[in-house]
Amino acid sequence: MVAAWWLALHLWVEDTSEGVAEFTLPFVGLWDAAGYWLDGETVFAHIVVPVAFVVGVWALVRVGLRHPLGPAIALQLAFLPLLDLDVLGPDANGSRMTMPLMVLGSVALAAQLRSDRTQRRDLPDGVSSGGVSSGGVASDHLA
Numbered sequence: 723m724v725a726a727w728w729l730a731l732h733l734w735v736e737d738t739s740e741g742v743a744e745f746t747l748p749f750v751g752l753w754d755a756a757g758y759w760l761d762g763e764t765v766f767a768h769i770v771v772p773v774a775f776v777v778g779v780w781a782l783v784r785v786g787l788r789h790p791l792g793p794a795i796a797l798q799l800a801f802l803p804l805l806d807l808d809v810l811g812p813d814a815n816g817s818r819m820t821m822p823l824m825v826l827g828s829v830a831l832a833a834q835l836r837s838d839r840t841q842r843r844d845l846p847d848g849v850s851s852g853g854v855s856s857g858g859v860a861s862d863h864l865a
Contacts, residue, residue, distance in 0.1 A: 746806045754807035755816065767816030774820035774827070775802070781827035784834055791830040798823040 759768035782795045802823065810816045
């Protein structure tokens with residue numbers, strides 16, 4: 723049914739577009755954006771875009787795909803390298819396009835940090851998070 727509808731539209735409607743120019747081969751847009759940034763064309767995107775990737779990778783490694791935000795972070799990390807220079811290079815575009823990854827990664831990392839602190843606080847006195855007795859030293863630093 724979908725194929726028939728696509729074929730009908732293709733035959734009945736004239737295509738005057740130039741195609742989608744926002745997508746490119748993986749990492750080509752990032753490479754071009756890096757050149758654009760090194761030419762001094764931006765003030766903000768040359769920091770925000772790489773930091774968003776670092777936060778996203780760090781969050782995905784730290785929380786994994788089983789975390790509720792893990793699949794969304796993985797999708798962002800898979801999607802963003804396919805974007806072109808015009809999407810990632812300029813300040814307004816680069817920061818806007820990487821904002822979901824930055825927010826998802828930051829929230830996942832904050833939730834993981836809180837979870838880690840809660841788990842350490844619930845340990846009995848004298849037991850470190852590795853399960854090795856520390857003579858009460860570990861519990862003194864967790865308060």
